Amino acid sequence: MLLNGKPVDLDQLQVLGLTNYGHFTSMRVDAGRVRGLTLHLDRLTRDCRAVFGAELDQNEVRSYLRWVVDGCAESIVARVTVFDPYLDLGHPASASSPQVLVTTRAASSVPLAPLALTARRYERDVPAVKHVGLFGTMFHRRQAQLAGFDDALFVDGEGFVSEGATWNIGLIEGDEIVWPQAPVLPGITMALIQQERAGLQRRVNVTELDRYAGAFITNAAMGVRRIHAIDAIQWTDAVAPVEQIRRRYAAIPGEPI
The missing domain is CATH 3.30.470.10 (Aminotransferase class 4, branched-chain amino acid transferase, N-terminal domain)
Structure with missing residues (x-):
């Protein structure tokens, strides 16, 4: 330190x-x-x-x-x-x-298990800035874990999806990646994936998640991690497309410090 x-x-x-x-x-x-x-x-x-x-x-x-x-x-x-x-x-x-x-x-070197998420209403303060005010995000993560889930997926008052406590979310629709259009902290891992494969941006309501073929989260520390469930919605056939995204991200060369 x-x-x-x-x-x-x-x-x-x-x-x-x-x-x-x-x-x-x-x-x-x-x-x-x-x-x-x-x-x-x-x-x-x-x-x-x-x-x-x-x-x-x-x-x-x-x-x-x-x-x-x-x-x-x-x-x-x-x-x-x-x-x-x-x-x-x-x-x-x-x-x-x-x-x-x-x-x-x-840093973890072990492949991480897919996540089970629950939707919780929360909107980040000053979302464009990666600030140190983490109480709200950690509170909702804790509540999700106490309820038996791995983490919380944030939605606004109308049920539109934004992000998680420390990650962005991508959804799979056919051959496309859909990124929820909302006030979010723009993640570096998400940006790198978008450089390789831009995808689409649209507003996504939590009630419409079952229209997608799969979902994953992105975070600089862990890279790409599959989501296997969000509340009652489960994805069992999304391993291959998420693994393809993970491999493409892992192949991006690092820059020397």
Whole structure:
């Protein structure tokens, strides 16, 4: 864990823990390479302008990442969090000195089981920004798991599908991928898949999910993962098309940090 490339003073993390104001991106690092690294860095730059009104030096961020991941033989997930350790809770408009925190965790190397989801009504605050305010998303994930599901699929007040707590959702219709058209956090994995296979965007109501032949989620840490059920709807014949999408994504070369 490094803050601006240096060991972290725990006092510097206090503001992040107590105010929960900042933004981040998470990326899987394999042998020093990251799929969509440029997109991750562009997200950090864009979100830093939105959250702090400040510019972020992408070359500095890359150097901080290199210091943390250098020598890692195993695949890891690196998270870059941008926050202002001097933020005043009463005057957040004064937050203008964003700092870069890099943390890591182990990446899963085991194929992940398909997911069972349940629909829950929730709309993310400031959905275009990957911000650190995760209470709402984690609350609904927890409620879904307590009810016996793996995760929650978010829908709005009219039942239109958007995304999940930490992922985007794709639906299979014939040879096409359908991405729900809604205010969502635009994921890097989704963007990379769209570069390879654009697909369609349309509003998708949760009551119409049975018209689709299958579904999957996308996330930088796990890539592509099949959904086998959303509430009472089940897909048992979607293994092959989702596996094809997963393989095409896995074949995208990573960019060196």
